[in-house]
Amino acid sequence: AEVFDKELYQNNKLAGVVTGLAWTAVGGEILFIESSLSKGKGKLTLSGQLGDVMKESAMTALSYLKSNAEQLEIDHKTFENYDLHVHVPAGAVPKDGPSAGITMLTSLASIFTQRKVKNKLAMTGEITLRGKVLPVGGIKEKILAAKRAGIKEIILCNRNKKDIDEIDDRYLKGVSFHFVDTVDEVLEIALLPQKVQNALKFEFSQN
Amino acid sequence: AEVFDKELYQNNKLAGVVTGLAWTAVGGEILFIESSLSKGKGKLTLSGQLGDVMKESAMTALSYLKSNAEQLEIDHKTFENYDLHVHVPAGAVPKDGPSAGITMLTSLASIFTQRKVKNKLAMTGEITLRGKVLPVGGIKEKILAAKRAGIKEIILCNRNKKDIDEIDDRYLKGVSFHFVDTVDEVLEIALLPQKVQNALKFEFSQN
Amino acid sequence: AEVFDKELYQNNKLAGVVTGLAWTAVGGEILFIESSLSKGKGKLTLSGQLGDVMKESAMTALSYLKSNAEQLEIDHKTFENYDLHVHVPAGAVPKDGPSAGITMLTSLASIFTQRKVKNKLAMTGEITLRGKVLPVGGIKEKILAAKRAGIKEIILCNRNKKDIDEIDDRYLKGVSFHFVDTVDEVLEIALLPQKVQNALKFEFSQN
């Protein structure tokens, strides 16, 4: 019970839901990063039994987004007038590690812009505060899990290219890869220009 | 003493009281999620010796409700002007796990809308922040406990249907099942259109 | 030294002082729940080496009182303009468990209404947030302790009636029992209509 369920990729109808790749003792799995906003005062809530490293990853993603809000056309008042919740199901499975960094950043960018996330896309990679993408482990297992779940495109750190080169080609069939060095490249690939249906219209109190 | 008392289902006169199903070492039990509101500033109090996973479940339910308040016709000012307390008796019994997720969500939806909860209904299932319902364990034991307590209808995750199919029919007699994939479906089944007697009339301070 | 002193019942001159019944390894004891209010901002202080369950019990009692303030004719501004302290002597004796629930609720109701508590009355029972009274353990020992201390009436949960039926009648002589299902019934029995001498006159700042 304490492992991820065998999840399948679903769709990209909702803002803030992005597919990541996890690597546990029993193999690779996909996981979903889910973000939601509600009127509030800028509070951040994290749930899904996240460990310290993963919590810091979420805080780093949020700080990056805040200090680069202008280039994503996010009004800074949004951060002060809405509460953000980031949840990673399944709720009882402890999770840790930095490899969900770019997935979290993409989830936050999507919920704050209300832009759609590219269909059948997954990703794994650590972020740093200045926007670098760092390599992570378990690449082979993660790719197998992504294929199994119906994923067609995967974003990886350039420095993880060597891990792909070591995988037999037949395992890679049907999946294409994006190798990136920066967070900018991740968002350019992952965020579609159009907004989701019934996109949230942000309202700001006078303060 | 440190197990749930053999509780019986009671009635649906009060808003915010919803019947869940628990699964412990000594079998299944029903449990009650109780919510109350009092004038305040949006504080959340959780009690009943809830573990980390169950607390996060309550926070996820609340965030879901807040970001979907409009479709339930909840004025967002209610969240800011009232304090919410969620209690799960018996007070000395430690409880954990994500399976009370949809029960908590229904309890919150009922207390914030003051709508009645369907009579003799119980439920078990994890929620996620985007409103998915995930399967949980102990289905057989939970159903036996529900019957014993006088429950007539049970809401389960679609992905728990296979657990029902494995139970001998005679154990299922007298109980009907609703299999759901989303929180929307849960609330459509569980929340009656009418309000409870002496429904709370929300008042907002000027702020 | 680390057990309750052999206390005797005293009197009902002060608001907020209610007699409960405790059950420890060395037998039953009476204990006093003491509440006090002072001008403030709604802060709650608990003392007396209370364990987690007992602290949650106090918070549940307070939430119940707040959401049912109107029927006790308590002005809700009182909760925001006064700080509440609940203490359970002896200060060095660790205490836990839910059985002081109704005693705490009665103490809070008395201090916030300034109504007198019935003379020579003790009680034991768990409360839930919706106002149910749940049964507790150690009934025989508690009753012996109550008699020894000079108590004449005892409030118990209806579901504890069976424990009384098993006690030899000679031990019950001189004590009468009230069996209840709800908090409403507790307060109807325990709170006298008249206020204490020199009852506190609540004053509210303009806010």
Added chain:
Amino acid sequence: AEVFDKELYQNNKLAGVVTGLAWTAVGGEILFIESSLSKGKGKLTLSGQLGDVMKESAMTALSYLKSNAEQLEIDHKTFENYDLHVHVPAGAVPKDGPSAGITMLTSLASIFTQRKVKNKLAMTGEITLRGKVLPVGGIKEKILAAKRAGIKEIILCNRNKKDIDEIDDRYLKGVSFHFVDTVDEVLEIALLPQKVQNALKFEFSQN
């Protein structure tokens, strides 16, 4: 080094300094409760390596004082406009237990009224929130320590009278005793009507 130094009683020139009696593995000792006030917002600071029970004792003393401020002619604004610090030297010696309760209460009453404390007086006894004084242990050792330090009068709980009766008279020579049941009696004995020299003049901001 980790035991109280052999302290001597000094004088009663300063408000807020009161002599208590401690009982440790190596015998009795006197200790000083020191309180100070500085302009602030009602913050309470406790220091001197106080354990949980002793901290709760200080909080109970403060709550008692606040809810009985009027009869000591303390303006309630003082509590909101000054920060209170209570320190118990020696700073490195861990201290715990409820027996400093009445000493702390007297220290607080003295600092908030700026009234002088009676000369060569010591005391030991637990307080409760409603103002009862409860008996404490180590009476014999404490009395010997008090005599050694130059103390002439000692306040004890009435229920500690029996401990005195068991002590050989020659050890009691030169010390007189006050046996009390309530906090009111303690303050009547301990607080002199006159203020200390250069008594603090309380000033309140407009709020």
Added chain:
Amino acid sequence: AEVFDKELYQNNKLAGVVTGLAWTAVGGEILFIESSLSKGKGKLTLSGQLGDVMKESAMTALSYLKSNAEQLEIDHKTFENYDLHVHVPAGAVPKDGPSAGITMLTSLASIFTQRKVKNKLAMTGEITLRGKVLPVGGIKEKILAAKRAGIKEIILCNRNKKDIDEIDDRYLKGVSFHFVDTVDEVLEIALLPQKVQNALKFEFSQN
């Protein structure tokens, strides 16, 4: 996986990114201190699995900067109107010790002035609150790591000069050293007079 990746020095295009030198069980490494600012209220966030000593180092660097803001021409309102995040990749590697002190100070000075950091420069040294630079350990390993990563200049505490004198000259070829006693000297060397491209323009709310 739980050691620093073999990082290479990159460039000095971004404000707030400064190269430090770490010394672990497996040898020396370079590390990056990354700082970012976003509109806020003066909150400080630290991430990168920093230990207590390293967190205190960051707080000391920030206090130094604040109390010496004028000489770096930093408007004090910046501290109150922006939130600061300091991150040290890699996110999963626990880090501790005081030797990143001057690197952190330089990172903070750069992000708050938006001035460029000198190219191919690294540094290691503890800071104190009054601006002294203290010597640190692992100098030989750190220098080898710096050379390997492409560093050309290194700032060290004067009291670490003796460690350099003991290293064979061929290991020092291609790197020049700055020996300093104070934080002033560090900043004079490390901060270039020009600002970074697209330097942040600070805006202050009226308060």
Added chain:
Amino acid sequence: AEVFDKELYQNNKLAGVVTGLAWTAVGGEILFIESSLSKGKGKLTLSGQLGDVMKESAMTALSYLKSNAEQLEIDHKTFENYDLHVHVPAGAVPKDGPSAGITMLTSLASIFTQRKVKNKLAMTGEITLRGKVLPVGGIKEKILAAKRAGIKEIILCNRNKKDIDEIDDRYLKGVSFHFVDTVDEVLEIALLPQKVQNALKFEFSQN
């Protein structure tokens, strides 16, 4: 590495830097208490891996200073409009004990008055909240360390005079002693009437 470096006394150019004496398993050492102020809201930050007793010592020193501000001609608004940071290098060395009390008090008094500290002066002694100075241990080792570091005058508690009397005179040559009972005496000796160069000019917001 985890012991104090052999520090030398430096100078008295900066306000808030005062020389204390520490006593560890490997002998005596001098240490520096460093205080700094920056515009803020009265926050206190302590760093240098200080233990509980030493932190309480700093809080006691600050409370003493606040409640005796008038006699040092410190405007009380300074406490509310500036943040205080107290750091004790070396940053990685755990420190504890009450013996830095008078050193901390002197450091605070110097930073808040901007008065110079006497040259080549060191001190060791516990403080209490009412301004008493208490004796401390390790006197012999501390004096040897002070001499080695270039100290010429040392302040000690009167009750530590007996420790000096036991030291062979040749070890005391070149150092003179001040024996004190109160904090007043410490400050009279340690604080010079003139301010430091470029003394901070305090500015207060209107509140």
